[in-house]
Amino acid sequence: MPSYTAPMRDIQFVLHELLKVEDALKEIPAHAELDADTLNSVLEEGARFASEVIQPLNQSGDEEGCTYVGDGVVHAPKGFKEAYAQYVEGGWPALSCDTEYGGQGLPHFVNNAFYEMLNSANQAWTMYPGLTHGAYEALHAHGTPQQKQLYLPKLTSGEWTGTMCLTEPHCGSDLGILKAKAEPVGDGSYLISGTKIFISSGEHDLAENIIHLVLARLPGAPEGTKGISLFIVPKFLPDASGKPGERNPVKCGSIEHKMGIHGNATCVINLDGAKGWLVGEENRGLNAMFVMMNGARLGVGMQSLGLAEVALQNSLIYAKDRVQFRAAKGPVNRDKPADPIIVHADVRRMLFTQKAYVEAGRAFSYWLALNIDKELSHPDEAVRKESADLVALLTPIVKAFVSDNTFECTNHALQCFGGHGFIKEWGMEQFVRDARINLIYEGTNAIQSLDLLARKVLADGGAKLKKFGKLIQAFVVENQGHAGMQEFLEPLMDIGDKVNKLTGEIGAKAQQNQEEVTAAAVPYLRVVGHLVYSYFWAQMARIALDNQGDDFYKxxxxxARFYFAKLLPETAGYIRQARAGSEVVMGLPAELF
Structure with missing residues (x-):
């Protein structure tokens, strides 16, 4: 059975040495009094919950899966409900929620770090509270005062959970063709009808009520995405006292039998005239839902980071213990018949790849979450705008680049175990299976790539990308004279120049043929993702150079050296792919395939 210990030393390194969050919070009045000891204490207790309460349920939950009992009733795996009760009792759902609704009001980056640990321990279980927090964010941003007062305290406490109901049997990411209907009743409510599929956490026995956020069309609504509205559809209609009352006709028709995340109920949800209430404006449901969807994209990044971390931990333990063959330079352990596999270069390559991607992903995602705090709460409007632009630009990367890398990392972890990795008892094959969904949902990684290139880069003439470039430029200028930094600054500047040049080339081609954008998008995101990781690895190398006496910094x-020497060079191939043009992809007629 796999083990998990939260990487508190590296988490604290990122928060306090790299991001200097205490200083950043002093500029945000709502968080100005928070100190490092408080932040560390919260996360250390969160680490205990993750490793002691939900991690032991990960493998058993995968093996048992969820059970469809019948008549819309689903039971989560054994122990999940009790663990969720401990989660609620500990106040964890309220961590970064608004104090007005019973929240603790801590920064988003604290919640982000906590969710990394939860996902390392048990991704399937963590999806239940994770989606609930997303529903909270959407209603907090777009709900009416009455809706907020009714639903937010329950979502904040974790007494009620939430979902988002988007996908239908005939449409996944193309929400413009969804068919679910909403008929006004005349009293401010609507009757919602339709079928939704792939609804994570759509039905379960963890909480007393489930609040579905459902996309549907009003009568006479415009076609396409401009005609979609968002509705609150509770499993049980709240009564006059705000407690679960009459059963609403929104039910699970079945649960999906999936490749991974077996412990989370992925449901077909049937709405048969279910009562719902409009969130936000008519026909502008995507605007409200995007709050939840963007939060979910960051959440997928944290799911992926968590899986990569736990896979790394277990493959490293195994590589130090498993003996096979002798080291190329001669025996290392003469008292054993063979040496531990960590002495072999290719095992080192796989371990280093995992380590490089995990540590850069942690630095990047925590920094992004800190910018969300600045975007939402900084008193300076210019800072809020700057942070909002950076978050918008980089959200597709935290979803797609981190999840792509994690799938590679979990496969490396399995490979380190050899044949044992393919066997269930060691847990590596579960990490691979669980990681695979992260490349698909909340918009496939190809859609994230299109979002990055078309909407976030080309649409504004590269303005947001230039803002990130200025951060890199400032860092380079600041560290030009630092002994030892040239080996990191030169490749960082080089990839920055290549991104700028590639962006200009694709933009010019796109003016003649938009297929140039769609054909180049996926390799383009890989290149920009490496630009981001290069920036963070250069920063971490700078800190390490000043603390070389400590093994952690060594x-x-x-x-950092492995990343720049062995991983960053893959960008050369991706740049060539992006430049190859659309004709090699689109030139063959479909009937000739």
Missing amino acids: AKLAT
């Missing part, structure tokens, strides 16, 4: 510096 490992950090060695990992």
Whole structure:
């Protein structure tokens, strides 16, 4: 059975040495009094909950799965309900929620770090509270005062959970063709009819009520995405006292039998005239839902980071213990018949790849979450705008680049185990299966790539990308004279120049043929993702160079060197792919395939 220990040393390194969050919070009045000790204490207790309460349920939950009992009733795996009760009792759902609705009001980056640990421990279980927090965010941003007062305290406490109901049997990411209907009753409510599929956490026995956020069309609504509205559809209609009352006709028709995340109920949801209430404006449902969807994209990044971390931990333990063959330079352990596999270069390559992607992903995602805090709460409007632009630009990367890398990492972890990795008892094959969904949902990684290139880069003439470039430029200028930094600054500047040049080339081609954008988008995101990781690895190398006497920093510096030498060079191939043009992809008629 796999083990998990939260990487508190590296989490604290990122928060306090790299991001200097205490200083950043002093500029945000709502969080100005928070200190490092408080932040560390919260996360250390969160680490205990993750490793002691939900991690032991990960493998058993995968093996048992969820059970469709009948008549819309679903039971989560054994122990999930009790663990969720402990989660609620500990106040964890309220961590970064608004104090007005019973929340603790801590920064988003604290919740982000906590969710990394939860996902390492048990991704399937963590999806239940994760989606609930997304529903909270959507209603907090777009709900009416009455809706907020009724639903937010229950979502904040975790007494009620939430979902988002988008996908239908005939449409996944193309929401413009969804068919679910909403008929006004005349009293401010609507009757919602339709079928939704792939609804994570859509039905379960963890909480007393489930609040579905459902996309549907009003009568006479415009076609396409401009005619979609968002509705609150509770499983049980709240009574006059705000408690679950009459059963609403929104039911699970079946649960999906999936490749992974077996412990989370992925449901077909049937709405047969279910009562619902409009969230936000008519025909502008996507505007409200995007709050939840963007939060979910960051959430997928944290799911992926968590899986990569736990896979790394277990493959490293195994590589230090498993003996096979002798080291190329001669025996290392003469008292054993063979040496541990960590002495072999290719095992080192796989471990280093995992370590490099995990540590850069942590630095990047925590920094992005800190920018969300600035976007929402900083008193300076210019800072809020700057942070909002950076978050918008980089959200597709935290979803797609981190999840792509994690699938590679979990496969490396399995490979380190050899044949044992393919066997269930060691847990590696579950990490691979669980990681695979992260490349698909909340918009496939190809859609994230199109979002990055078309909407976030080309649509504004590269303005947001230039803002990120200025951060890199400032860092380079600041560290030009630092001894030892040239080996990191030169490749960082080089990839920055290549991104700028590639962006200009694709933009010019796109003016003649938009298929140039769709054909180049996926390799383009890989290249920009490496630009982001290069920036963070250069920063971490800078800190490590100043602290070389400590083994932690020695490992950090060695990992930075591995990243720049072994992983960043893949961008050369992706740049060539992006430049190859659309004709090689689109030139063959479909009937000739």
